[in-house]
Amino acid sequence: MRSVLGSRETTAVPENRREPDDGLRLEELTVRYGGTTALSGVDLHVPRGEVLAVLGPSGCGKTTLLRSVAGLERPSGGRIAFDGVELSGVPVHRRGFGMVFQDGQLFGHRDVAGNVDFALRMRSVGRRERRETVARLLELVGLAGYQDRRVTELSGGQAQRVALARALAAEPRLLLLDEPLSGLDRILRERLAVDLARVLDRNRMTGVLVTHDHDEAFTLADRIAVLAAGRIEQLDTPWRLWHRPATEEVARFLGCGIVLSGLADEETIRCELGTLPRPPDCPVGTVRIGLRSAGLRAAPAREGTPVGRSRAVVRERVHRHDHVRLTVTLPDAPGFDWLEAVTSLDDVPHVDDEVTLTLEPNGTALIVDS
Amino acid sequence: MTAGEAPANGTAKNKAGADGTAVSGPRPRGHAVFITVGAALVLGFLGVFFAWPVVAILRLGLGSGLGAVLTAPETWRIVAFTLGQAAASTVLAIVAGMPLAYLLARVPVPGKALLRALITVPFVLPTLVVGMAFRALLGTAEPNAWAIVLANAFFNVAVVARTVSGLWTQLDPRATDAARSLGAGPLRAFRTVTLPALRPALWSAAAVVFLFCSTSFGVVLVLGGGRYRTLETEIYLRTVRLLDLSGAAALSLLQFAAVLAALAVAAFARGRRENVLALRRSRAALRRPIGGEWVPVGCAVVVLGALAAPIVALLVRSVNARGGWSLAGYRALSGTGGVLDVSGWQAAWNSLRTATDATWMSLLLGVLACLVLTSLRSRWAAELMDAALMLPLGVSAVTVGFGYLVTLHVLPGDLRTSPLLVPFAQALVITPLVIRTILPVLRSVDRRVRAAAATLGAGPWRIRREVDLPLAGRAVVTAAGFGFVVALGEFGATGFLARPEAPTLPVAISTLLSRPGELNTQMAYAACALLMLVTACAVLVIETLRSDSSGEF
Numbered sequence: 037m038r039s040v041l042g043s044r045e046t047t048a049v050p051e052n053r054r055e056p057d058d059g060l061r062l063e064e065l066t067v068r069y070g071g072t073t074a075l076s077g078v079d080l081h082v083p084r085g086e087v088l089a090v091l092g093p094s095g096c097g098k099t100t101l102l103r104s105v106a107g108l109e110r111p112s113g114g115r116i117a118f119d120g121v122e123l124s125g126v127p128v129h130r131r132g133f134g135m136v137f138q139d140g141q142l143f144g145h146r147d148v149a150g151n152v153d154f155a156l157r158m159r160s161v162g163r164r165e166r167r168e169t170v171a172r173l174l175e176l177v178g179l180a181g182y183q184d185r186r187v188t189e190l191s192g193g194q195a196q197r198v199a200l201a202r203a204l205a206a207e208p209r210l211l212l213l214d215e216p217l218s219g220l221d222r223i224l225r226e227r228l229a230v231d232l233a234r235v236l237d238r239n240r241m242t243g244v245l246v247t248h249d250h251d252e253a254f255t256l257a258d259r260i261a262v263l264a265a266g267r268i269e270q271l272d273t274p275w276r277l278w279h280r281p282a283t284e285e286v287a288r289f290l291g292c293g294i295v296l297s298g299l300a301d302e303e304t305i306r307c308e309l310g311t312l313p314r315p316p317d318c319p320v321g322t323v324r325i326g327l328r329s330a331g332l333r334a335a336p337a338r339e340g341t342p343v344g345r346s347r348a349v350v351r352e353r354v355h356r357h358d359h360v361r362l363t364v365t366l367p368d369a370p371g372f373d374w375l376e377a378v379t380s381l382d383d384v385p386h387v388d389d390e391v392t393l394t395l396e397p398n399g400t401a402l403i404v405d406s
Numbered sequence: 407m408t409a410g411e412a413p414a415n416g417t418a419k420n421k422a423g424a425d426g427t428a429v430s431g432p433r434p435r436g437h438a439v440f441i442t443v444g445a446a447l448v449l450g451f452l453g454v455f456f457a458w459p460v461v462a463i464l465r466l467g468l469g470s471g472l473g474a475v476l477t478a479p480e481t482w483r484i485v486a487f488t489l490g491q492a493a494a495s496t497v498l499a500i501v502a503g504m505p506l507a508y509l510l511a512r513v514p515v516p517g518k519a520l521l522r523a524l525i526t527v528p529f530v531l532p533t534l535v536v537g538m539a540f541r542a543l544l545g546t547a548e549p550n551a552w553a554i555v556l557a558n559a560f561f562n563v564a565v566v567a568r569t570v571s572g573l574w575t576q577l578d579p580r581a582t583d584a585a586r587s588l589g590a591g592p593l594r595a596f597r598t599v600t601l602p603a604l605r606p607a608l609w610s611a612a613a614v615v616f617l618f619c620s621t622s623f624g625v626v627l628v629l630g631g632g633r634y635r636t637l638e639t640e641i642y643l644r645t646v647r648l649l650d651l652s653g654a655a656a657l658s659l660l661q662f663a664a665v666l667a668a669l670a671v672a673a674f675a676r677g678r679r680e681n682v683l684a685l686r687r688s689r690a691a692l693r694r695p696i697g698g699e700w701v702p703v704g705c706a707v708v709v710l711g712a713l714a715a716p717i718v719a720l721l722v723r724s725v726n727a728r729g730g731w732s733l734a735g736y737r738a739l740s741g742t743g744g745v746l747d748v749s750g751w752q753a754a755w756n757s758l759r760t761a762t763d764a765t766w767m768s769l770l771l772g773v774l775a776c777l778v779l780t781s782l783r784s785r786w787a788a789e790l791m792d793a794a795l796m797l798p799l800g801v802s803a804v805t806v807g808f809g810y811l812v813t814l815h816v817l818p819g820d821l822r823t824s825p826l827l828v829p830f831a832q833a834l835v836i837t838p839l840v841i842r843t844i845l846p847v848l849r850s851v852d853r854r855v856r857a858a859a860a861t862l863g864a865g866p867w868r869i870r871r872e873v874d875l876p877l878a879g880r881a882v883v884t885a886a887g888f889g890f891v892v893a894l895g896e897f898g899a900t901g902f903l904a905r906p907e908a909p910t911l912p913v914a915i916s917t918l919l920s921r922p923g924e925l926n927t928q929m930a931y932a933a934c935a936l937l938m939l940v941t942a943c944a945v946l947v948i949e950t951l952r953s954d955s956s957g958e959f
Contacts (some may be wrong), residue, residue: 107431108857127432128860129868135861141854145876154872158863199858206862 058119059083059242060105060210065114067100074100076266077114082210084119087236087243089257091250093289097266098246102212105244107131118209129158134208138215140195142187148174148198149183155206173201176235193224200232204239211236213245217252229255250290254278262286280317281326281401292326292401294375299323305402308369309346310395315402324403331399332377334362337390348375350389360384364391430783437781437866444778445791451771454817455834456798459809464655466812475656485660488636491551492620495558499615500608502559502712503566505705510567511574513703514692522568523949527942528713529564530888532895533624534915535934535941536561539716540629542723542931549631557625560716562615563709569614573607574600592698609671617668621661621802623898624912628919637661638898642804646902658805669796720938724931727924735932738925747907750933753914754940760825760900760910761893764832768889771833772840773882777870779841780848792845799838803898807831810903825908831899836889843885847878887948891941911937 062080066073074097082088090098103109105116107128116123123131134155142151152173153166161169174180177197187195196216203211216232217225233256236243247253253260254274261271270282281287284295298307300323305312307325309332314320337347348364351374355361362377362385377393385391475481506525515521528536540557541547577600585595623638630639637657644654695703724735739750748756775795782788798806810831814820851874859869897912904913911933918930 103857104431106857106861108860110431125432127434127865128857129863129865131861132863133861135858137854137858141852141858143855143859143873154859154864155862158868202858202862208861212861 059086060244061115061117061120062101062105063115063117065101065104065116066112067097067104067109068112073266075104075111078263078266078268080261080268080271082242082244084242085240086258087241087245087256089253089260090244090246090263091253091260091289092246092248092263094248096263098248098263099214101263102135102214102244102246105210106133106135106212132206132208133210133212134203134206135212136196136199136203136214136216139192139219140187140199142190142195142198142202144187146187147183148179148185148187148190151187151198152201152205154202158206169205170201173205174198176204177201178231192220193228196220196228197231200235204235209242211241211243213243213247213256215247215249215252216245218247218249225252232256262289264289279401281403284324284326284403287324287326287401287403290326290401291328292331293329294327294331295403296325296327297322298325307395308372309375309393312395312397312400318402318404322405324405325395326401326403328399328401329361329376330378331396332364332375333394333396334364334377334379334385334391335394336383336385337392346393348377348391348393350385350387350391353384353387362391364393434865441778441781444774445782448771448775448778449791449794452794452798455810455830456801456806459806459813460658460801461809462813463651463805463809464658466651466655468652468655468659472652472656472659475653476660481657481660484635484637484640484657487551487634488620488638489664491555491558491626491634491636492616492622494555495562495619495622496612496616498555498559499562499566499619500612502709503563503570503611505702506563506567506709507570507574508702509706510571511577512579512692513695519949520946523946524710525567525713526564526949527945528560528717529562530891530895530941530945531561532897532912532934532937532941533561533622534628534897534912534919535720535895535938536716537625537628538915538919538931538934539720540625543716543719547631549633550629551634553629554622554626554634557629557716558619558622560713561622561625562618563713565615565618566608566611569611570604570607573604577603609674613668613671617665617799620664620668623803637664638802638804641802642898645804645808654805654808658802661802665799665801669793669799717938720931721935724928724935727928732928734925735928735930738929739932739936748909748914750911750914750929750936753909753911753933754936756904756908757894757910757912757937758940760828760832761890763826763829764836764893764896765886765890767829767833768837768840768893769882769886772837772844772885772889775837775841776844776848776878779845780874781866792841795841796838798834803831803835803896804902806834807899807902810899823905828900828903828910829893831903832893832896835896835899836892839892840885840889843888844878844881847881848874851877884948887944891944891948894941894944895937 060080060082062078065075065078065080067075078101080088090101092098100109104111107123107126111124118131118133143154146154149167149170152170153161156166156169170183171180174182177200179194179197179201182190182194182198187198190198196219200216217228220228229252235241236256243256245253245256257274259271260274260277262269262277264285270277270286272280272282277286278290281290281292287295296307296309298305298312300306300314300318300320302320303314305314305318305323305325309327312325334348334350346366347368348366350362350364352363353360358381359378360381362379363374364377365374366372375393377391378396378399379385379391509515510518510522510525531539536557540553540560544550544553581599581603582595585599586592590598620636621638622636623642626634626636626639627642630636635643637660641654641657641661644650644657725731725733727734741749775791779788779792782791810827814827856869856873859873864872894910895912897916900910901913901916904910909917915930915933915937918926918933
């Protein structure tokens with residue numbers, strides 16, 4: 037959401053709001069459990085007002101990272117500091133960091149209001165102020181009037197909204213989000229992601245989100261760190277991460293099923309499946325192209341194949357909600373296995389029809405070796 | 407200790423960690439001090455009131471006669487009988503318990519809480535009462551080995567039914583449906599799908615039942631006469647009657663080894679069961695039996711009838727002397743004079759008072775132990791301490807009781823004559839049960855719930871108060887109730903330590919039984935009925951307080 041609203045390729049937080057000790061800083065953070073290393077030498081900086089997503093497959097160490105920042109895990113090495121203050125001796129409940137857990141982890145023995153005002157009671161806030169704050173927070177997360185509901189009666193989405201309100205009630209300096217949407221079904225997830233992004237934006241929250249779901253990361257984060265095997269592979273804006281993955285691994289993790297070699301000249305980038313216009317930030321020379329499922333567009337073959345397009349034969353056809361997905365083979369380039377291509381709904385080729393393929397810039401990523 | 411005096415376990419640990427701690431990051435310093443002091447207190451109590459007396463007894467005895475005892479054929483006859491009757495009782499308890507487990511887990515029965523309570527009543531009945539009930543049922547005081555097996559099984563059917571049904575409830579019935587749809591008949595589906603899944607619970611129950619049956623005391627004493635002796639009664643006999651301490655100590659060592667083996671099997675089975683449980687979600691699977699499924703239901707009804715028979719026999723016998731119907735026993739119980747130094751009501755009052763004292767002591771100790779166990783970060787420290795706290799289950803109560811008399815005079819304020827002595831011993835017996843009831847609940851709390859409270863600003867103490875206490879409150883009440891009931895019927899250590907002028911009901915019953923005369927027998931039956939009534943009422947109250955039926959005791 038933020039990346040869509042913000043301009044592409046610029047960092048989301050203006051330079052003038054940054055100070056050297058501002059926000060969360062991880063230096064050489066290392067966590068080991070017995071013989072296994074969950075995190076090794078992670079450096080990160082999250083300035084105040086920025087939301088950073090840590091994205092990675094399960095088991096990559098991202099939850100360990102979040103738990104270390106929260107103070108729930110003891111790092112084996114390195115430093116965690118917030119606003120320049122070292123946190124290694126500070127217990128969880130004194131760090132002032134809020135956390136939203138996967139599946140909510142609401143207190144089952146309290147009602148909704150009792151969950152939300154928990155942090156306020158910890159700080160001995162008066163009854164009336166508590167009631168007002170709870171009402172305001174529940175309205176903020178779209179659950180006005182839910183105070184007396186039992187948390188066991190809530191749907192998954194509602195429970196997660198209560199968890200968010202509960203974390204916000206502590207007025208945390210930093211909000212930690214552990215896969216906050218992954219337990220929900222798709223439609224609910226999308227709606228809640230938008231709402232969550234709005235809440236984070238409106239409150240200028242500083243946050244760290246960990247997730248394995250790139251939609252979640254792209255919706256909520258200003259910058260994204262891709263974590264693999266306890267190391268940060270790439271730290272970038274969502275736009276750059278999506279379009280300029282640093283390595284083939286990152287590209288594949290972000291949905292590029294096929295990676296091709298290409299050659300960039302002044303105007304275009306050529307590869308076996310066609311050509312792409314060369315964007316200004318892509319240097320001339322060899323480059324690798326990551327192809328997502330929407331990276332190839334198929335059209336029924338007319339007389340003569342235009343230059344720069346390859347000819348293919350349709351093998352399978354599946355209707356999706358707003359497009360048709362084809363599986364095609366290339367008679368001219370037998371080195372390729374079956375490829376996926378998309379086509380529009382109005383002129384759908386049949387199985388065994390010939391089609392021409394075009395590279396779709398929006399469905400590709402460029403891996404530029406630096 | 408004695409059979410049926412400590413309900414079974416069946417823990418469900420949080421997969422997130424053996425120690426169940428939420429926070430392994432930095433901690434406020436005061437909390438570490440609390441954990442250390444708490445651990446020291448718990449282990450100190452265990453050391454003074456358990457390890458010291460037991461070790462003293464063993465040292466007293468081990469000097470000379472160990473070799474003689476171990477080579478005597480009589481010893482091995484007793485060992486053989488102990489193990490044989492325990493094995494037979496275990497098999498019988500499992501065979502009888504399975505239909506009940508099926509009934510509890512899979513069949514919609516109206517008033518199931520009441521049914522579960524009724525099944526549980528035999529388990530918490532004092533061993534002496536059960537012995538008397540079977541004597542009343544058989545109508546003879548002749549020693550009878552089969553009566554011992556029946557009575558031990560009678561006790562432990564509840565362990566099997568509850569442990570197995572706890573797991574059975576959580577099995578997804580669609581696995582069986584899948585097997586049926588693939589062509590397996592109902593029996594085959596049970597054998598190939600359900601039974602393997604239930605195996606951890608079955609092993610766990612079998613190990614615990616075997617343990618209870620092999621340390622069975624009251625039942626064997628009442629039904630075995632002098633002819634059928636187990637290790638436990640033999641230890642009692644040698645200590646109390648023959649003053650053969652070295653013999654008793656040698657037998658204690660033998661028994662201790664056997665019990666450790668049984669506990670190890672139970673722990674192993676429990677570990678596997680927890681793994682299984684972690685994979686499954688609870689799902690309501692109640693439906694009316696169809697066709698052949700009525701067979702186990704019918705069996706369950708028969709078992710229920712069999713469970714009721716000794717209880718009914720006891721009640722009938724208490725108002726039916728040889729001469730006909732009479733309330734003589736009850737009348738005699740309310741008067742003084744005769745065999746007892748005090749009236750029956752006085753003995754009942756003593757029972758209630760000591761059981762109350764034992765209950766608060768064990769709650770204090772057990773809750774403290776649970777707090778320490780869930781706070782320890784080292785998995786090994788937690789496992790070791792957990793095991794140490796279970797040890798009293800495995801040592802003959804008679805040994806402990808006698809050990810008290812040998813050691814406690816060293817302590818200031820001579821505890822041996824203190825009215826707190828019996829409660830101390832009873833507390834030791836019921837603390838493992840209190841821990842096994844509360845600890846699984848604390849461990850099953852998702853550690854992230856505690857972590858959530860911590861991130862919201864709750865310190866370690868606040869988390870205890872705001873999260874653990876409300877969630878475990880019901881378990882604490884249950885533990886208190888069961889602990890009370892078990893203390894009420896405790897006889898092994900109490901019989902040894904209670905002063906003649908202040909007997910508890912079980913002690914009074916035992917005294918009455920040891921004297922000839924129809925009136926004494928009649929009084930004993932009446933006292934048993936009284937004890938049973940109190941126990942049954944307590945169980946019913948506990949069962950209605952419990953909300954979940956996850957099958958943990």
